[in-house]
Amino acid sequence: MATESLKTLGERLRELREEHDLSLRELAKKLKVSAAFLSDVELGRRHPSDDLFQRLADTLEAKLEELREYDTRAPVQELKRLTAANPAYGIALRSMVENRVRPDEIMEFLKRRNERTRKQ
Incomplete structure (x- = not known):
């Protein structure tokens, strides 16, 4: 996969x-x-x-x-909705950009998080 x-x-x-x-x-x-x-x-x-x-x-x-x-476009409307509902999303996204977090780092974090969730 x-x-x-x-x-x-x-x-x-x-x-x-x-x-x-x-x-x-x-x-x-x-x-x-x-x-x-x-x-x-x-x-x-x-x-x-x-x-x-x-x-x-x-x-x-x-x-x-x-x-x-498989759609690689950013879900702009969803991001706008999320940041409007919870400003912490905007802060987190801005922090990722400012710290130049790479997509592979985010994907690795999510993979580990999902593995922990499955074990619980």
């Missing part, structure tokens, strides 16, 4: 499309989007809307949550 998490959304979508034996044009037609747009999504140049995310999940028989795990 470690290499799975390193895949981009586009790589995962291409993988699922190929598992369903669909060409780029065929999938684009099913989704009612252009093949050029879908190609850009697979190459990471464009991002699907929430509606298209759902249609991709339905068409490729994948769980929406699973596809979202």
